[in-house]
Each structure stands twice: as structure tokens, then as C-alpha cells.
Amino acid sequence: MGLSKPAAGPLLEIDRLSVDIRGEHGVARVVDEVSFAVGPRETVALVGESGSGKSVTSMSVLGLLPPRITRTRGSVRFEGRELLGLRSGELDRVRGDDIAMIFQEPMTSLNPAFTIGEQIAEQVRCHRGVSRKAARDRAVEVLDLVGVPSAAERLKAYPHEFSGGMRQRVMMAMALSCEPKLLIADEPTTALDVTIQALVLSELRALQERFGMSVLFITHDLGVVAEIADRVVVMYGGHLVETGRTAEVFAAPQHPYTEALLRSVPQGDTTGSRLWSIPGAIPTPEAMPDGCRFHPRCPHAKPGVCDADEPPLEPIGDGRSSRCVRREELRLSGIGGDAGGTGALAAEPLGGSVLPGGDRK
């Protein structure tokens, strides 16, 4: 994907990004040639289960991976400027100024020894170079913005004095204090109750409309994706398996893994029926299957086809792409699809060579 017109081009462009991590068992490729883009004012959800490589992808954008044990290749461009290989001083200016990040557990990202006010104000002063007074005013303003009640008084509070939902809003306030063009949110609502999650998501939507910011949202929760994302990028085994606009991908997935993820979420009254499940477990980088990486767990896998060559991620029109060679012969069902569709077989009790529920023997 090239930048034809820089002005209308994507804000963030990730191009054939690969990340190798050195561990106990040698070097493992945890992110493999990942390419996607986030446009201005767009929300893109990066979806996958644990071990899919989604968090490593997002962390490499901001150079947050430990350089001693990781090797990153490919390209990450922000407004056309290459971020990979930037010196840490230059990267610091991009982080916080143009790109901000929030994480799942806000308690580990906030310093327990400083008040909320001090932490937000320091962020503002670092990046804006304004006076203490102006930085403090800005802190009140952003806390107000994310719905922290009586913001001026709460400035003097320490992180432990806030509940989980409030802390996540404080993190959002900090991230937004410098009006970033891109917010990277890694499972920001996973640890929250549904009621608080709904609040945080609606705040996020409102802020996005107000500032015209782009969001890269990393999550495993497809319900959250449906609530917030314009486009969705599905990762499995370290690489992309499907991309497209959320509504279209959810209505008619073009990859069996996407279908399986969608159908694993119980919708409406499913009492008495078995939940759709995916046999086995996600592969580790050390033991990546030959051929399609999903084929050992795929209800549609065909011997001699799916276990032979690794399928490429192919554009299939309308801004969508899929990495399934059988996609044209399969009629995969999305949300609202008939429950006993093509893959109904896989909903049967599992047995045989694959252990139901975990690793393969």
C-alpha cells in the first residue's frame, strides 16, 4: 500500500513489520510481516487472542520493546515520517506529543508517589513548555473532559485513591492532555466492569469527535470492536488473517478464524445449545504449523490444500483482505447468520486427536 497523496494519506502506516524476540528457546518471530494503516479520524481495532502478537505490534509503534532482546524490521511511518530507528530523544517528542498510549492496568502506568495533578501537569510541561500554572489549569480541564467529577479537588489525590474506572479516565486525561493525533489503547476496558466500560467507551467516542483524533484499539473483545471500530484488523499466530470495515467483516467474515471468533460469543438466548468453540489452542511461535497457521483448528481445513503452502494475505476488494485459500468456496457466516451453517460440525463435542480445550498432545 503506497502513499499516493500525502495529504489524504494515512496517519499511521505500518508496512511489513516483523518483530523477533530472543527468549529461552532461541529467537521467535512474534510479529510477522504485518501491514496496515490508520487514517485520520479513524478507529482501527487490532483483534486477536493472547499470543497473537497484537500487543507487540502496538508497542513496536512507539519503540516500547526492550531493544536488547528484540529485533524489529519493516517500517512504521507517522505522517510520512519513519519511526523505527529514531533516537530515543526524538521518539520522546513523538510519544505524548503526537501519539499517546493507554494500557489495560492503569495502576501500573501511574506513579503511586505523585498526585494525579503533578503527573498530568508534568506531562503537559514536558511537551508544551508552559508555566506551572498553565499546566495545572490544563490538568483540570482534561480531567473534566474525561468525566472525573470535581476535577480541581481531585488533582491533589494519589492514584490509589481512585477506583479502577476513575484511574483509567485519569490515564485518558493524561494521554489527551497534549491533544495527540493518534491514541493507542491496549485493552483499556478489559479490567473494568461492563457499566464502567460503557462509560469509558462513550467518553472515548465523544473525545474523538471533538478532537478528530485517530485511535488504534487493541482488544480481544469483539463486542467492544463492534461498539467502537470503523475498521478491524484480525491477527492470528503473529500475522494478519483478515482486514476490512467492521460492519462488513462482522456480517460476512472472509476467514474461518474471524468466523470462529464471532460465533464463540454467545448472543441472545443460547440456553440448552452448545457454545461454538475452537478446538486446540493458539500455536506458539516455536511450533508454527506448516501451511495456513490456523488449519489445525479450522473446521474447513482441507488436507493437501491448507497444510501445504502458507496462503498470502490477498486483497479481495472494497478495502478488505483475507488469508484463506478456500474463502471463495466457503460460505462463512457472520453475526445474524443461521446458527446451523457450514461450520455447525465444529460445534459438536470435540474429540479425536485434538485435545478438547488446550494444547495438542
Next chain:
Amino acid sequence: MKPILEVEDLTVRFPVGRNVFGRPRAMLTAVDHVSIAVPRHRTVGLVGESGSGKSTLGRAVLRLTAAESGRVAFDGVDITRLGGRGLRPLRPRMHMIFQDPYSSLDPSWTVEDLVAEPLGAARKGASRAERRAAVVEALEHVGLSAAHLNRYAQQFSGGQRQRIAIARALVTRPDLVVCDEAVSALDVSTRSQIINLLEDLQRDFGLTYLFIAHDLALVRHVSDWIAVMYLGSIVEEGPAQRVYEEPAHPYTRSLLSAIPRLDPAERSRERIVLSGELPSPLAPPSGCRFRTRCPHAMEVCAAEVPPVVPAAGGGWSACHLNTGDGGAAAALDKSGAVP
């Protein structure tokens, strides 16, 4: 048939902070006069936000946490005041599965040790071979096998570890299993495998589940009956279908409205957004506890505790909105008559 578990007017309080004399500064009421019944071979779901007291209730019914007042009856036996010796014969019949299979299984134990541990109390004098046979049988029921006996928990994935935890719960052939967020830490694809397994085991062994979770869609799937907790009290209960289709309490309605929908077209739907967060259980609001966040709060809500009102379609709710003519007076059988 009598319910396997009957909880009556149960209250659990914890001391919070201690002064220099070692006296608690305050008492936190985690479970406040809760009554609930769990019928045999059924699943009762317990939902609510964190801090609602649902986990404390789950621990209290297994006597893992002491109750201050009220009564817990297991299979007709009042276990509230039983001592260690009295509890011992009952322990193998009730079990708990926890959320985090990474911290609930000791990494230095083999699978055999882990699964055999509950047998220690149950079958004194059983031979090594008998114990091993029981362990292997339990492993096979959860999709593992004798080949896994000498492995360590850390060699397994999250889903597999939860299977080991289930085998541990199963080995003593319990009647009641309390599942406390048992699948919450698992990935989407593994989660449904474990749910299907739990349902199979229930059918095969006649298990009864108290299923505590914050994922309302999952709770609906597994439960026959659902109780909704808020700040230490049950505010509504009823048949799963009724509670989801026709929630009677505003809190239940707002919880259901907050569940993300899988259909992006529903993004613009009207949501009931709750203001504020759960109040401190150290100083719960007067009258109805939910009133500080309730979109329908009236004057009466601060003054009076809402009475229990039966709901059309089964169960009840405790809300002043539902106290129409005659409704409030209705005497209720709250003993959880699951159809």
C-alpha cells in the same frame, strides 16, 4: 426436592483498618442479609459489578469466609456453625473453581499431586493405586489423560490449567461447585470449550453450580436462574430468560444495556448510562442502595428500603417503581423455585 444449598439472611462483615490498639476502625458489610436457594442439578448465576459482594457470598456458602449472622444449609444440614470436624465429611461434596488458573495451582506440584490433594481429606486410608485411579478418571473426564500425571501446571496453557482445576474439583465427586469467574481469564476460543465442558459434567454427574461472573452473556447461557447483586444485596432474581428479556430492576436494566453488542448497527442504540460509580460499602446509601446512580430515583427511595415485589414471569425485584397496588404486600416464596 429440597434445594442443595439454602442461604437465609446471610450477612458477612469484614473489619477495615486497625487502630493502635488493634481494634478495627470500621466494619465493611460485604454481604447484607442475603437469601438465595440453589436447586439440585441446576445452575444459579450470580452477577454484579466488582464490589457487589458476589465473590464473598460464594466463599461464605462454602464456609471459606465466616458469616456474621444468618444461615447456610447444605443438603439440609446447617453448616453455618459447624466446626472443622463437622465440616470434614461435607468438604468433598462442595468445591470451588477460581478465576486465575495461573495462581490457583501450585507450580511446584505435579498434576497428580494437584488433582489428588482434595482426596486427602476425603479418602483417608485409600491406597496409592486407588488414588491414582481416581485422579486419572477425573483427568479423563476433563479431556486430559494419565500421560499428564507427572507434568507441572506451568507446562500447560490457560485453558488446560483450568481443566486441571476442574479435575481437582471433580475428583471427590462433589454435589455443589462454586465457579468464581472460572472462565473470565480465558481467551474467547478457550472460554467456550470450558463452558461446554462444565455443562457436560453437570449433565453426567448431576452437578449443581453457583456460577459467579461479570460476563452477562455467558451467565445467561449457563444459568437456569439468575440473581443480581448490588452493594451487598440481591436486587432482583428470577429465571434466566425472564431476567434478560424483562428485567424488573433498573440496575439489571442498566447492566444489560451496557453489554457491548456484536452488531455494529446497534452502536447508536439508546443506552442507560449509570452516573458515578459503586458507592463505598462502608457507608451505603440509605433506603435503596442503588438510588445514587438510579435514573428513576424518587424521594421515597432515600427514605425506605424497597420491598420485595414478585415479578411476572418468576422471581422478584426490590424497587419502589414496582410497588403498584397490592404488589408490595404480596408474601413471597423466595426459596428459588426453579421450574
